[in-house]
Amino acid sequence: MTGYGKAEAVLDHKKITVEIRSLNSKQLDLTVKVPAVYRQSEYEIRNRIGKRLQRGKIDAYVSYEITGDSVPVNIDRKTFTAYFGQIREIAAENGIDWNGSALDAAVVPAVLRLPEVIQNDQQTVSEAETQALKRCVEEAVDHMEQFRIQEGAILIADLLRRIDRIEQLKEEIVPFEKARAETIKTRIRENIESLGIPFDANRLEQEMIYYIEKLDITEEKVRLQNHCKYFREVARGEEAPGRKLGFIAQELGREINTLGSKANEATIQKKVVEMKDELEKIKEQVLNIL
Template identity: 45%
Template sequence: MLKSMTGFGLATKETEKTKITVELKSLNSKFLELMLKIPKAHSDKELLIRGECNKLIERGKVNLTITIEYKPGAERKPVTINNVLLKTYYEQLKQSAAELGESPENLFQLVMQMPEVIKQDEQIADDEEWKAVYSTFEETIKAFNNFRISEGSELEKDLVLRINNIIALQKKIEVEEPKRLPIVRERINKYLEDAVGVENIDKNRLEQELVFYIEKFDITEEKVRLKSHCDYFLNTLKEKDANGKKLGFISQEIGREINTMGSKANDANIQKMVVGMKDELEKIKEQLLNVL
C-alpha cells in the first residue's frame, strides 16, 4: 500500500470542562522530524506521544499541536502577583519618567503587563483529562493516515502510468532495433568500397567487423533487465508495507539500464525513445520524493 509523506489530520473533543483540539501536519523528509506543541499540564506525556508518532508516522517533517480550551466556569489556573517585582518596576519607571520629564500617568497599567509580574501556577491535569487528550490524539492519527493513504492512491496511479509508458517505449525500441544491422552493414560496405575498392574487400573480415558491431550495439541484456526492474517496481507497489525507499532503489536500477541502452543505441529513433524513457523516469523520481 502506497502512502504519501504529505498528510493532515484534525480531531476535536469536548468534555464538561474543556474543548480539546489535536492537529497533525506533515511534509517530505528523509527522517522523522517531529515538532510537538503540548500544554504544560501534560508535558510529562511528551515522550509517550513522541514514541507513538515514531511508530505510527514513520517519516516526514511533522508538526503536532495539542490545545486545550477551558470552558466558562471550569476550574482555572491559580493566579499570583509578584508584589516585590511590581514595586521594583513601578519605582524604576516612575524615576525614569521624572528624569525625562514625562507624565507618570498609567504607569500602574504598564507595570502589570511587565514580565513575571502576574504568574499563573501550572495546573496539574487529572487522568480523565489526559484520557480525553489521548483519545483525540488517536482520532487525529487515524484521520492523518487515511489522508496519507488517499494521497498515496493518487501517487500510485501516476507511478503505474509512468512505468507502463517506459515499458511501451521499450516495445517500440524492440521494433526499431533490428533495423540497425542492415544500416551498419551498408555503412561498412560503403567505407570499404571507398577505401580499397569492391574487388579487394575481404568478406571474412567484413563478417568479423559485423559481429564486432553487433556485440557492441546489442541491448538484449539491458532490455531483459529493464523489463524485470519495471515488473519488480509494479509488484512492490502492490505490497502492504510502505516502500518509498525501496521504490527509489529500483528506480535507480531502471535508470542504469536506460542509460546503457542509450549509449549502445547508435540510432536516432532509438535515442528519441530513450530520451522519452528518461523523462518518464524523472517524473517517477519526483513523485517518489513524496512517498513514505
C-alpha cells in the same frame, strides 16, 4: 506523505485539540509543540506520532481551551500584555484605527484564547485527562493516515501509468533494431571504403558481427521488463513501498541508460529520452510515498 489530521477531546471544563500537518521528506523530521501543562506527556506524544507516521516533515500542535465557568484560573498578566501590546503595534503599523472599546471588546477574548494566557490553578493533570490527550493524538494520527492512504492511491496510479509508458516505449524500439544493425554495417563499410585502402571483406564481416553483438540490447530489454513487473508487484502489494520503489527506479535507470549508450540509432535514442523523462517523474513521486 503530505496530509492533515485533527482531533478534539471535550472534558468537563476543557477542550483539547491536536493538529498534525505533514509535508514530504525522505526522513522523519518531527516537531511537537505542547502547552506547559502537558509537558510531561510530550515525549510519549512524540513517540506515538513518529512510530506511526515514520517519514515526512511533521508538525504536531497540542492546545487546550477552558470551557467551564467554575474552574479557578489565573490570567498570566505579562503574557496577556505582551500579546495585546503587539496586536496594537501591528494595528498602528498597518494604519488600523484603534478607536477604543469596540475593538478592545473583540480583541480581548481572542487574546485570552492564545497559548499560556489563561492558566488553570489546578496545574496537575488527572489520569483521565492524560488518557483523553493520548486518545486525541491517536485519533489525529488516524485522520492523517487516512489522508495519506488517499493521496498514496493517487500517486501509485500515476506511477503505474508511467511504468506502462516505459514498457510501451520499449516495445516501440523493436521495429528499429534490425534496421539499426544494417545501418551500422553500412556506415562502417562506407567509412573503411572512404579510406581507399584494401581490406579483407570476410574479416570485416566477422568483426562487424562481433561489434554488433556487443551492441545487442536484448538483455537490457528483458531486465527492464522484469524491473517494471517487480515495480508493479511492490507498488500494489506492500504497505509501505516507497523506499523499495526508489531502489527499483534506480535499477530501471541503469537499464535505460545502457539502452541509450548502445542505441546507435536516432529513433531508438529518442525513445530512450522519453523513457528517461518518465523515469525522472517516477523518482520524484516515489519520494512522496511512505
